[in-house]
Amino acid sequence: MYVYDDFDHAFVGARVAQFRDQVARRLSGDLTEDQFKPLRLMNGVYLQLHAYMLRIAIPYGTLSSRQMRKLAHIGRTYDRGFGHFTTRQNLQFNWPALKDIPDILTELAEVEMHAIQTSGNCIRNVTADHFAGAAADEIADPRPYAEILRQWSSLHPEFSYLPRKFKIAISGGAHDRAAIRFHDIGLQLVRNAAGEIGFSVYIGGGMGRTPFTAWHLRAFLPESDLLAYTESILRVYNLYGRRDNKYKARIKILMHEAGLDTVRAQVEEEFERIRTGVLNLPASDIDRIKAFFRLPDLAEKPAVSVAEAKAAAQDAAFEAWVATNVTAHKVPGYASVTISLKPIGGIAGDATSAQMDAVADLADQYGYGEIRVSHVQNLILPHVARDDLKAVYDGLVAAELATANIGLITDMIVCPGLDYCALANARSIPVAQRISEAFGAQAKQDDIGPLQIKISGCINACGHHHVGHIGILGVDRKGEELYQITLGGAADEQAAVGEIVGPGFTTDEIVGAIETVVETYRDIRSGPEEAFIDTYRRIGPKPFKEALYGAD
Amino acid sequence: MARPPKSSQIITANRLIDGRVVFLTQDLSWSSDLGNAQVFPDPASAEGGIKSAQTSAANGEIVDPYAISVSLTDGRAAPTLLRERIRADGPTIEAGPKAA
Numbered sequence: 001m002y003v004y005d006d007f008d009h010a011f012v013g014a015r016v017a018q019f020r021d022q023v024a025r026r027l028s029g030d031l032t033e034d035q036f037k038p039l040r041l042m043n044g045v046y047l048q049l050h051a052y053m054l055r056i057a058i059p060y061g062t063l064s065s066r067q068m069r070k071l072a073h074i075g076r077t078y079d080r081g082f083g084h085f086t087t088r089q090n091l092q093f094n095w096p097a098l099k100d101i102p103d104i105l106t107e108l109a110e111v112e113m114h115a116i117q118t119s120g121n122c123i124r125n126v127t128a129d130h131f132a133g134a135a136a137d138e139i140a141d142p143r144p145y146a147e148i149l150r151q152w153s154s155l156h157p158e159f160s161y162l163p164r165k166f167k168i169a170i171s172g173g174a175h176d177r178a179a180i181r182f183h184d185i186g187l188q189l190v191r192n193a194a195g196e197i198g199f200s201v202y203i204g205g206g207m208g209r210t211p212f213t214a215w216h217l218r219a220f221l222p223e224s225d226l227l228a229y230t231e232s233i234l235r236v237y238n239l240y241g242r243r244d245n246k247y248k249a250r251i252k253i254l255m256h257e258a259g260l261d262t263v264r265a266q267v268e269e270e271f272e273r274i275r276t277g278v279l280n281l282p283a284s285d286i287d288r289i290k291a292f293f294r295l296p297d298l299a300e301k302p303a304v305s306v307a308e309a310k311a312a313a314q315d316a317a318f319e320a321w322v323a324t325n326v327t328a329h330k331v332p333g334y335a336s337v338t339i340s341l342k343p344i345g346g347i348a349g350d351a352t353s354a355q356m357d358a359v360a361d362l363a364d365q366y367g368y369g370e371i372r373v374s375h376v377q378n379l380i381l382p383h384v385a386r387d388d389l390k391a392v393y394d395g396l397v398a399a400e401l402a403t404a405n406i407g408l409i410t411d412m413i414v415c416p417g418l419d420y421c422a423l424a425n426a427r428s429i430p431v432a433q434r435i436s437e438a439f440g441a442q443a444k445q446d447d448i449g450p451l452q453i454k455i456s457g458c459i460n461a462c463g464h465h466h467v468g469h470i471g472i473l474g475v476d477r478k479g480e481e482l483y484q485i486t487l488g489g490a491a492d493e494q495a496a497v498g499e500i501v502g503p504g505f506t507t508d509e510i511v512g513a514i515e516t517v518v519e520t521y522r523d524i525r526s527g528p529e530e531a532f533i534d535t536y537r538r539i540g541p542k543p544f545k546e547a548l549y550g551a552d
Numbered sequence: 553m554a555r556p557p558k559s560s561q562i563i564t565a566n567r568l569i570d571g572r573v574v575f576l577t578q579d580l581s582w583s584s585d586l587g588n589a590q591v592f593p594d595p596a597s598a599e600g601g602i603k604s605a606q607t608s609a610a611n612g613e614i615v616d617p618y619a620i621s622v623s624l625t626d627g628r629a630a631p632t633l634l635r636e637r638i639r640a641d642g643p644t645i646e647a648g649p650k651a652a
Contacts, residue, residue, distance in 0.1 A: 027569065029612040047615060049639050052571040080647060094647070097570035347645060418635060419643035427638075429645050479633060 001062050001370070002147050002292045004112045011154070012109045015116060019043045020102035027099065042122075044115030045101055048422050054093045054101060055118040056108060060128035060146040060170070061089035061373040065360035068371055070111040072356035078104050083356070085341060085349040087413055087464060088167070089127050089373045090118055094420055116154065121162045123153035123234070127169045129177045130374035133293055134382040136330040138172030139189040140197055144289040145226060146170050148281065152227050159234050163241035164249035166234070174493060179375060181205045181214040181495035182467060184251045185233060190220060198222045203233060203263070204255030205495070207461035212252045213495045215260045217267065223286060225271070227279040232270035236263060296368040296383055301333025305386035318393050320442060321404040326389060335386050337367075339379040339396060340403040340411065344440035345433050348414035349377035351401075358399035366392050376413055378406065408445040409453060409518070410436045413464050417457030417474060418481075424457035426474025426481035427507075431455060434511045439518070448518060451532040454489070467491035469533045470517060471498045472510065483510040485517065487544055488536045499541055502549050513548055520547040559621040561598035562589040562629055563605045564639065565614035573639045574614060580604050582614055586640045591629050595619065 004012070019039070026036040040046075044055040056071070063071075071091055075083045078100045079093045086092055096104060108114055117124055126146040133141040149168060153159065159166070169183040180186025186202035199221040205214030221229050237251045240258065255263055312319040327336045339359060342348050351359070359379055363371050366388040367381035374380060384392055396402040405411045412435065415421065417428030432455050439445055454468030458475075465471035471486035482504035489498030505513045518532075520543055525535045536544075563576035567584075574582040575589035583589070592598035598619040605617030620636045622629040631637045638644060 027612065033568075033609065033615050047566055047571055049635070050571070050573055050642060051566075099569050418638055419645055427644060429643075433645065481634065 012114050016105045041119040044118035051095045054096050056091045056115050057118050057125040058089050058373050060143045063371040065363040065369040067111045068356050068360040072353040075353040082352045085373050085377050087375045123166045129172050130372045130380050134329050134336045136328050142170035142172040143293050163243045176493045179491040192220050204252040206252040207466045209459040211466040211497045224281045228275040232267045236266045298331050303332035307387045308389050311390035324404045325406045337381040337384050338406045339401050341378050342411050343403050345437045355399050362395045407450045409439045409448050409451040413454040415456050415463035425476040426457045428455045428457040466497045481507050516547050558594045561592040561619045563601040565617035
């Protein structure tokens with residue numbers, strides 16, 4: 001993974017020292033809250049319902065075991081012994097004291113981490129496919145490009161006060177595991193007819209109160225033009241994006257109002273002006289960054305593991321876990337292991353400090369010290385020998401991290417909701433916990449098959465409800481929590497915004513309503529092999545509406 | 553959000569140093585226990601409480617003070633809005649993962 005050079009260390013160190021001084025001045029009364037608030041936000045410090053919240057960037061979701069242990073230590077020392085992994089591959093601590101945050105940032109800097117640009121109207125943490133570098137289906141590892149974008153965008157003076165926040169995601173190939181069509185810029189690695197690597201560029205995707213799937217801006221962008229083209233997009237957005245209304249300030253609204261042709265013409269014009277300038281990326285620079293992300297030296301192994309097969313024959317729970325949580329690796333004899341942070345009845349994305357340490361230990365012992373965070377709020381050991389899967393599984397069982405539900409109905413995305421968040425209108429976590437309990441039996445989940453439920457506690461859509469196969473949006477209706485159901489959303493290459501099925505349900509009704517939707521699917525699917533989303537696409541919302549609300 | 557007219561009020565804020573939820577008390581200090589909150593009979597009388605709270609904010613004790621509606625049962629105040637009940641009582645779920 002990327003290793004800080006002297007410049008990076010000095011840069012992050014200076015920023016921590018600056019913030020330490022700002023916190024001291026705030027606590028001594030030299031700065032008012034109005035003066036301090038924008039400064040703390042630039043360092044990832046929010047004030048939520050019960051306490052401050054610190055959002056730490058995990059660039060493109062890549063963590064070393066050493067960094068994970070540091071997060072565990074911070075959770076134990078300065079928080080309540082746990083942290084929350086988010087849909088932007090970040091980690092949030094929910095209970096830090098303001099007085100401690102400079103010390104936390106100092107500790108993070110020791111392991112080459114920070115909280116810069118995890119808030120504010122700037123370019124946020126660039127996210128990427130969580131199987132990057134390991135996926136059998138990728139054109140190239142997206143992380144070197146994400147790292148190049150990170151370096152370019154960090155404290156970029158022109159883009160530190162954009163009309164609104166700006167999010168970039170990169171997929172290594174055609175199968176989109178990074179939700180690139182719901183980002184301000186989505187980049188998909190492609191090859192052109194000459195076999196050269198480049199990007200297919202999407203623009204203006206987003207969720208929130210006005211969801212849009214992205215527009216396709218460019219079919220092929222050479223890799224050497226990545227920065228010049230991205231800068232051109234940002235420059236057009238910075239000039240023409242609305243600043244009069246924060247709800248209309250994202251680039252998706254500019255796309256919607258100005259249209260693809262207009263924005264494309266402006267971007268291309270600026271791009272032609274600057275493409276041969278300082279932002280042109282020489283192959284040597286790209287190669288230098290790529291070298292940081294080299295695949296570990298994986299010893300040659302047979303594609304089929306005798307040890308794995310033997311263990312699976314003796315342990316049905318292990319076999320079930322392999323079926324759901326283990327993904328093929330590009331190197332035969334290896335696999336990527338997804339560690340579910342969705343225990344049945346638990347809190348999506350949360351991990352205790354002890355669990356973080358356990359994952360770090362397993363990564364060191366069996367996974368070359370590498371860990372990933374997915375936007376689906378799970379953890380990944382990207383490079384594990386299939387021969388070692390049983391040992392990893394046993395370690396996860398001991399850490400209470402062996403839930404076999406990846407991609408199944410209980411593998412939900414869930415925002416913190418009204419239990420923590422100052423913006424929320426309704427609770428998300430307790431609803432998710434009850435759904436998890438209702439569908440948690442392994443046989444039941446397996447029978448239902450792939451199904452993504454995503455839950456947000458307000459229209460800002462941090463829980464990605466718009467792109468859930470089943471989406472749940474919590475709203476406030478005259479002081480009562482009410483939950484709207486959407487159906488048919490998808491975050492992958494078949495991107496779609498879900499349709500609202502009808503009036504919302506109370507907190508007492510919502511789990512039953514989800515059971516009705518799932519039962520309807522089981523009744524009308526062509527067979528167990530037809531996934532929920534395929535049934536929905538084939539038949540549409542009518543039978544679900546009738547089951548929920550009765551026939552017209 | 554609906555707020556019944558003339559309801560009793562208390563003043564709440566977050567403590568500057570650690571962000572914890574606090575309530576203005578009778579002696580114009582701040583307590584994390586809602587039971588210690590000074591209850592104002594109506595929004596107009598809560599204005600006075602807001603003024604002293606703003607002094608506390610200026611002194612760097614607390615952040616963003618505001619008045620909330622409460623209902624009174626046997627002299628005990630309970631926030632009207634769910635958001636404020638959660639602020640007063642903490643998350644309605646265990647503040648940590650299940651395996652903790």
